[in-house]
Amino acid sequence: MEKRIHIEDIDRKTPFRVPDGYFEGLTGRVMASISDGSEEAVDNGAPHESNSKVVGMLPRRNKFGWVKWLAAAACICGVVFLIANQQDSDETAGGGPTANVKGNPSVSENSDAEDIQTVSSTEQAGGKVYANNTYDLSRHAHRSSTPPPANITPAPATYKPSATAPAAKVQTASVDLKPVTPVRTAGKENLATRTIRTVTPPNGVNAFSTNAPKTDMADNDASTTDSYSQEYDLIDYTNMSSSEIYEYLAGNEYY
């Protein structure tokens, strides 16, 4: 039967040995290693002030503890700044109704500058203009059965604000709902030159007619979403002056 050893059964003596003469020389070595200035002779029995440097046992105060707080504050400010910048860039990035269209790269993936065309001479064109959306002449050329009038000069691909008019502020539909100031050339009655950009009202209510017939563009874009195509309200600008067009659009809260 195995005998189990218990700790109380073991002799409690320390089984280690000490080198000979160790303790005799220990005091001298300790006193020699102590840093003090009082080993010099005492004059007339008067004790000298010790010049030894006293090292306190208390934990030393960190002199530069404030640096970590400053670094933390700088990090927080940097993060806030980055988040704010990111939000600003999201707001000014391309979006709006055109971005919601699926399946049509020319619509959903184009930048705002490419999508926004200057609509010129609409009355002269005699065509229909989608009042609440941008009119892309290139699309019309591809999709409409009616070729564009010859006297219509396609607008440049990039949008350049008029020097005499305030630049229209383009914003994404889902974020900023401020109306866009139309660009018009003053003094020219029958020439409506503006860039039209539409936004969705703040409460999500579709201000446009939902019963509007689908346009040719929408028909040709098989994958176009209903929200995009149904937002159209077909208006005949042929017999309307520029001021009437503006008033109509303003009155219908297109801006």
Add this chain to the structure above:
Amino acid sequence: MSIDKEKDITARLLDKSTRRKAFEDMVNMFSSRLYWQIRRMLTYHDDTDDVLQNTFIKAWNGMESFRGDSKLSTWLYKIAYNETLTFISKQRETISIDGTTDFDDENSTSMLNTLESDSYFDGDETMRLLQAAVAGLPAKQRSVFTMKYFDDMKYEDIAEVTGTSVGALKASYHLAVKKIEEFINNHE
């Protein structure tokens, strides 16, 4: 007799004019006790010598903060205890008093082999197993065990040195005993 001598040294340490001589007397009085307290923790003489000298140097440097409120022996034990833990922590051991840290069986086995050829070890096989088992304990638990088992210190005094509650010390000692007995019986 030793208590009176301790009080006398304490009183002279508080006086700057007699401090140096009193300190020398203190080293003579407590060097052996402190040496064995440290040696049981560290096992090796050279390590013990380093820690012991550091202990006395720390005591001299901290003499300004010594008010004599606690016993001189307790104060020195506390310094030696902290210096030993600092030394062990530098050897990258984990420190735990509740015994949750695993028993370092590898260290114990290594110690067992080292003690076999150590010229400063005088014990038999069982004592060699005991020392090897103690070496496998976590540092704080090791110190509690050695103070209680070898020095037969009261739990209240150990609590004052380690800054731990008496209940925690009792639990730690009980766990240490179980681990040591298991190690010894497995290697017998």
